[in-house]
Amino acid sequence: MRLFLWLDPPILQLGSRGLAGGARRRPAPHPGQVRAPASPGAVLGERGVASLLSPPPPAPAQSAPPRGAGMAESQLQLVARRVRSFPDFPKPGILFRDISPLLKDPDAFKASIELLADHLRESHETKIDYIAGLDARGFLFGPPLAQKLGIGFVPIRKRGKLPGPTVSTSYSLEYGQAELEVQEDAIEPGQKVVIVDDLLATGGTMSAACKLLQSLKADVLEGLTLLELTSLKGREKLAPMPFFSLLQYN
Ligand SMILES: O=P(O)(O)OC[C@H]1O[C@H](OP(=O)(O)OP(=O)(O)O)[C@H](O)[C@@H]1O
């Protein structure tokens, strides 16, 4: 028996901005909204093992490479094609957005990091001191992003994983309850931090991380994710913290 997964391509929107609090940032180009081409998505195999049927990304052009907004748009397509969806995981009613194919594809993974780095370079005139990443999937994107920007990475972890003095806070998830911690000496008062995760759903995790860093008197410049589930209105919860996502899903 073959179970087809939902095919709902994201809204591709370059230069998507946070709702509020963006005054500290320079305006970024906004070439408008386009729909991603329908991707073939994925199927579940006989034993329930998922296999991605998306075709490989198109070979790069042999002539001059695309530039500017065009290049960013094709990078975004590369990323969008490598996100697949599983209904009813980890609980009935949840449509799980799976980034595993993106991590397996070096070009798409690289494109995601470059797009996030470009956004931060365009948006912040002041130096960012640290990228803070959220346990666990924020650890996949935070360190390469920090490396790309030539800055350090700070892990914000689930409870009980960090040694030494920590501060912690509990929060609600789309599918549960959890607690986040950061080491007390991770950030000096006034240091500028951007929080990175793979996905924004209800905004509970990102909002808890923001409060945690603010309790250390960090200057939290922005929250950043690859994916945003817009119907859950997470970014409203984050206001006035600016928020940016590469791909939005309803
Ligand atoms: O906006 P929210 O409703 O808070 O949901 C988003 C969070 O949920 C997922 O993490 P999860 O807690 O499932 O942990 P994981 O990264 O360890 O898989 C995701 O990676 C985000 O961190």
Ligand SMILES: Nc1ncnc2[nH]cnc12
């Ligand atoms: N729908 C979803 N897909 C993937 N990760 C999530 N984290 C919270 N909600 C999620």
